[in-house]
Amino acid sequence: MDALSIANKLVAAAHVRRRIQGEIFCIVSAAFPEAFPDAFNLPHCGAKSAKCLTVNKRSNASLVDMPRRLLTFALYNRAFATKLQCKHCRNDQIMTATVLDFLLSRRSSKPALMAEPGPSPEQVRQILTAAARVPDHKKLVPWRFIVFEGASRAAFGEKLAAVLPTEDAETPSEVRLQTERERFTRAPMVIAVVSRVAQPEKVPEIEQMLSAGAACMNLCHAANALGFGTSWITEWYAFSTGIRDVLGLRDGEAVAGFIYIGTAAETQPDRDRPDLDAITEYWQP
Ligand SMILES: Cc1cc2nc3c(=O)[nH]c(=O)nc-3n(C[C@H](O)[C@H](O)[C@H](O)COP(=O)(O)O)c2cc1C
Numbered sequence: 001m002d003a004l005s006i007a008n009k010l011v012a013a014a015h016v017r018r019r020i021q022g023e024i025f026c027i028v029s030a031a032f033p034e035a036f037p038d039a040f041n042l043p044h045c046g047a048k049s050a051k052c053l054t055v056n057k058r059s060n061a062s063l064v065d066m067p068r069r070l071l072t073f074a075l076y077n078r079a080f081a082t083k084l085q086c087k088h089c090r091n092d093q094i095m096t097a098t099v100l101d102f103l104l105s106r107r108s109s110k111p112a113l114m115a116e117p118g119p120s121p122e123q124v125r126q127i128l129t130a131a132a133r134v135p136d137h138k139k140l141v142p143w144r145f146i147v148f149e150g151a152s153r154a155a156f157g158e159k160l161a162a163v164l165p166t167e168d169a170e171t172p173s174e175v176r177l178q179t180e181r182e183r184f185t186r187a188p189m190v191i192a193v194v195s196r197v198a199q200p201e202k203v204p205e206i207e208q209m210l211s212a213g214a215a216c217m218n219l220c221h222a223a224n225a226l227g228f229g230t231s232w233i234t235e236w237y238a239f240s241t242g243i244r245d246v247l248g249l250r251d252g253e254a255v256a257g258f259i260y261i262g263t264a265a266e267t268q269p270d271r272d273r274p275d276l277d278a279i280t281e282y283w284q285p
Contacts, residue, residue: 102225107268109229111186114262118149118188123226127261130222131193134214140199142208143215143256146192146247153184156246160184163242187231187260191219194249195256212256219259229264232257 119127128145136142148156160180164172172180184190195212197205220230237243238255247255 102221106221106224107270108220108231109262109264109268111231111233111260111262113265113268114187114229114231114260115265116188116263118262119223119226119228124189127219127222127226128191131215131219134211134218136211137203137207140203140208142196142198142203143212144194144196146194148184148190148192149188153190154181156184157181159246160237160243163237163240163246167240167242183235187262189261191259191261192247193219193256193259194247195254196250197252209256216257216259223259223261227263228261231260233260234258
């Protein structure tokens, strides 16, 4: 078994105890540096990681601020691993820069440019776990997810094509109906994030809907961190009464977004970003 397989097995075994993934990755990458050339990109870090291994044997506590977050991040985001260093090389600063890099360079991908593969079942779980890890006033869980994959995407497209003529003022052309049939097959996976407002007397509706928006964004970030492109869109069917029934939406529920997920065939050029000075002020009395 090669080093990478061993590492993957260890990491899989540690899956339920995610907090130790970082240490395992550190240990494995120290033991098999050749398998993780990008995990510790500076040659002198090899010795330091070996030291981490020694420390780990003595006490887990001394690893508390070891590069756990950093390495967990590395596990989930190989694309950024080249920028990671072990803690002996001021990893906190590097970590900040890495997350910032991620946030400052994020960009949606067009559904039309998404190809296979989509996320694996395990990756979908990771993505949804991240999506569900958002601020949520009074822990109402004001959102839920509906996953479309495989044949259910085309089946949903048939529903779109069936509902559209009943709601559109004009009779849709055959070309338009075909577009609807193929809408969800543009990407390997689509996840609907449904906002569900409960007990608005306890937590204002806007707060619950914002939490659903945060779930959408976290979902996108997690999928992006796993290397997938995402597109958060609504389009007409998010607001269609006929499609509400198809989705089984209940009172107080609304589609916060349909998140298309797939392998981006190409990276889109950046779009214009807002002039921060025009939208930011420092309040003074
Ligand atoms: C709630 C919401 C709904 C959206 N719906 C649509 C849509 O229906 N069609 C569309 O072309 N873009 C829609 N967008 C915008 C896309 O997400 C757009 O591609 C994205 O803002 C591009 O910017 P980015 O690269 O910074 O993500 C929506 C965005 C949000 C937040």
